[in-house]
Amino acid sequence: MALINAETKLCDVILNEPALIPVINRFGIILGVGDKSIRTVCEEKKLDSEFFVTILNTFVNEDYFPESRLKSFCATQIVDYLTQTNSYYEQFQIPNIERHFKSLINQSDRDNNNLELMKQFFDELRKELLSRIEHDRKVWFPAIKAAAEARHSDFYGEQASPLSNEPDTLEEKLDDLKSLFIIHLRGEYDLNLCHGVIFALYSLEKDIKQHNRIRNRILRPIAEELLNSCQDNR
Amino acid sequence: MRIAIVTPYTLLNLGLKHLLQKYFEVTPMLYNDTQRMLDDSPEQFDAYILFADTFVAYSDFFLPRKSKTMLLTPNREKMPETVSPTLCIYQTEEAILEKLELFIEQLDKQAEALPHDLSPRETEVLKLVARGLMNKEIADRLNISINTVLSHRKNLTAKLGIKTVSGLSFYAMMNGYISNIDNK
Numbered sequence: 562m563a564l565i566n567a568e569t570k571l572c573d574v575i576l577n578e579p580a581l582i583p584v585i586n587r588f589g590i591i592l593g594v595g596d597k598s599i600r601t602v603c604e605e606k607k608l609d610s611e612f613f614v615t616i617l618n619t620f621v622n623e624d625y626f627p628e629s630r631l632k633s634f635c636a637t638q639i640v641d642y643l644t645q646t647n648s649y650y651e652q653f654q655i656p657n658i659e660r661h662f663k664s665l666i667n668q669s670d671r672d673n674n675n676l677e678l679m680k681q682f683f684d685e686l687r688k689e690l691l692s693r694i695e696h697d698r699k700v701w702f703p704a705i706k707a708a709a710e711a712r713h714s715d716f717y718g719e720q721a722s723p724l725s726n727e728p729d730t731l732e733e734k735l736d737d738l739k740s741l742f743i744i745h746l747r748g749e750y751d752l753n754l755c756h757g758v759i760f761a762l763y764s765l766e767k768d769i770k771q772h773n774r775i776r777n778r779i780l781r782p783i784a785e786e787l788l789n790s791c792q793d794n795r
Numbered sequence: 796m797r798i799a800i801v802t803p804y805t806l807l808n809l810g811l812k813h814l815l816q817k818y819f820e821v822t823p824m825l826y827n828d829t830q831r832m833l834d835d836s837p838e839q840f841d842a843y844i845l846f847a848d849t850f851v852a853y854s855d856f857f858l859p860r861k862s863k864t865m866l867l868t869p870n871r872e873k874m875p876e877t878v879s880p881t882l883c884i885y886q887t888e889e890a891i892l893e894k895l896e897l898f899i900e901q902l903d904k905q906a907e908a909l910p911h912d913l914s915p916r917e918t919e920v921l922k923l924v925a926r927g928l929m930n931k932e933i934a935d936r937l938n939i940s941i942n943t944v945l946s947h948r949k950n951l952t953a954k955l956g957i958k959t960v961s962g963l964s965f966y967a968m969m970n971g972y973i974s975n976i977d978n979k
Contacts, residue, residue, distance in 0.1 A: 675969050682965040730959055737962030744956050745966060 564625070565617050567600040567610045574599070578621050580764065583653070587645035588613060612638055620771050631779045636709040636787065639780050640702045646772050647694045650765065655687055658761045665754040673748035679741050686734045690769075693729055705780070708787040732773065735766045796902065799837070801826045801845040802867065807884065811844060818892060819899050829853055842902050844882070862905065865898050913954060918972065920947040924960060925967035 565574050571594045575581055582592065588608055603610035612634050618625050631639075662683060666676050742759050798821050800808045808825040815821040824840070826832040829849050833856060842863045850857045850866060857864055861878040868881050880901070882894045913921065916937075923933045930948070934941045952958050957966055967973045 678965050678969050682961060685961055733959045734962060737957045737959050740956035741962070741966065741969070745969065747969075 562621050564622070565599070565614055567603070567614055568598050570596055571599050571602050572596050574617065580767065581617060581620060583649055583768075584617065584620050587642065587649065609634075609638065612642075616642065619774070623770075626774060626778070628778060631775065632783060636705050636780070636783050639775065639783070640705055643697070643772060643776060643780065644702060646768065647697060650690060650768070651694055654761065654765045654768065655690070658683065658758060658765065659687075661754055661757040661761055665751055665758055668751040668754055670749035673750060675745075675747055676750060679738065682734070682738055682741070686731065686738065689729060689734070690731055693731070701784075705784050705787060708784075708791055731769055732766070735762065735769065738762060739766070796820060796841045796899070796906075797822045797824065797839060798842045798844060799824050799826060799832050799840040801829050801832050801843060801849060803827050807867075814888075814892065814895060819895070821899070841906070842898070847877075850879075863902065865894075913951070917947050917951055917954075920944060921951055921963060921967055922972050924948065924951075925964040925973050927960070927964075 562578065571585070571590075575585070575592075575594060585591075585594075589606055590602065594602065597605075599614060600610050602608075603613055615627065615630060615634075619627075619631075662676075662680050666680060669676055739759070739762060742755070742762070746755075796819075798815060800811050800823055802808055805825075805827060808827070812823040812825055815823045824832075824835075826835075829845070829852070833853065837856065840863075842865065843857065843860065844865045844867065845857075846867045850864065858878075864879040866877060866879050866881045867884055869884060871883055871885060880894070880898050882891065882898075886894075919937060920933060923936060928936065930941055930944045934944045937944075951963065955963070955966060957963055964973070
């Protein structure tokens with residue numbers, strides 16, 4: 562898809578790529594966007610149109626990832642965006658997959674324990690994601706924000722360091738769960754609900770990939786730099 | 796799949812690259828100069844597209860790889876029997892696509908050689924991985940080297956499409972290789 566620019570009409574972008582609807586939601590824009598250009602919408606909402614356009618483009622084009630431009634945005638802005646994506650997983654995507662999964666299991670053959678086991682695998686993945694979100698919310702993001710604002714930098718400097726966490730396996734586990742559905746599923750099950758779960762998993766995976774690119778390749782180096790500058794000040 | 800396109804014609808190379816990227820799951824690499832391709836670890840490619848004169852000039856390399864090579868030709872007439880599939884560069888886009896499709900299909904068929912069922916040894920390794928044993932422990936248990944364990948694990952991932960330990964555990968439970976109780 563061609564790159565979006567600030568003069569593009571927001572409605573054309575969304576009509577072309579409905580997967581962006583949750584993304585614009587994260588910026589406080591809801592449907593009924595009218596036919597204004599992105600620049601106008603951003604002015605009305607007091608959003609940085611350059612940041613907005615860059616996020617939309619990286620989301621739509623898997624190959625597009627302008628590292629130096631993304632690093633030029635301020636840490637707070639990036640943290641705010643990632644916070645919004647986290648709450649989208651927490652409040653919408655995960656409950657949505659769970660709801661579909663539960664109905665799928667209820668509506669399917671009782672003897673089919675495949676689905677029950679796959680649900681357990683999903684629960685494991687969900688716990689991993691939720692604990693990462695918790696750590697972001699309580700420790701990592703506040704530390705970065707505080708360091709960026711150079712307040713309490715002595716105190717927070719340590720925690721802004723690239724996560725004590727090991728690199729997570731969320732993307733790989735999501736891939737495996739997809740393989741279990743697509744390659745290995747057996748027995749009787751409700752077709753429609755099964756599709757519902759699979760599509761929801763794909764959309765979560767796409768979103769997490771985008772989130773992780775920004776998290777690992779942009780925010781992590783920024784946080785490291787902040788930490789170094791905090792230490793220099795000491 | 797990685798395909799090397801080796802002709803001196805930049806625009807021809809770009810045109811082929813465009814078609815391959817647009818319609819196939821292929822990463823094309825372009826070379827105007829055959830020697831440069833040969834200097835650039837040529838075994839990395841799954842296939843090669845080039846003119847017959849290049850094939851002849853560098854037959855030491857290409858002849859053993861004739862089933863992975865597509866020959867470009869300016870001749871519209873049907874070529875007499877050749878060692879490799881051919882592609883006439885003056886054809887319509889549709890005809891070119893059809894030829895490329897056949898070529899890629901044939902390459903996929905060659906790649907498909909790996910059997911899908913797990914071997915008894917792989918099943919053993921799967922069971923132990925699923926129970927949470929480390930590679931070293933598995934090697935000791937089965938009296939094989941760590942490298943052999945690693946190669947079994949690589950095959951498991953390739954055959955099942957599952958990479959993580961917990962993914963493999965759930966697969967093993969779903970297929971009755973281990974019971975839920977063993978695991979937790």
